[in-house]
Amino acid sequence: MKTASKEGRLGLIKKRVKKSKAIKANSMILDRIREKNASKAKAKSNGHAPKKGKATKTTKSEAPKFERARLVDKDLKKKYPQVILGTLGYDKAHHKQTVTIACVDCKKKRDVFTSDLFQVTRCVECTAERRQERRREARKARQE
């Protein structure tokens, strides 16, 4: 019965390991309970109960600010047809995302911040031209 005795010994070792682990866990729990009681006693002796109003205030100011999700050029293209796909970049100096657009008038390329896309559809030259045109029209309208 060699195998049986071997198994028996293994079983004993396993049991011992289990026991020691259990003791460790127990002592950890005890430590935690002791800590809890100590902190409770401290709070009682100080007579300070945590103020509710103050707590909510601090959590409000410490709440993480809403972070904008990184933009995907396909979504940008849907909203702003002047966007050229695959040109998304990041400007480290300004902490802004950039993208290349094609001027809606002359198709010339221009790099812009994605945050400016809503108001930029043309290259610098065409924007200036357009502005002049508008001024001319406004002048004309005033004269009439």
Ligand SMILES: [Zn+2]
């Ligand atoms: Zn242009």
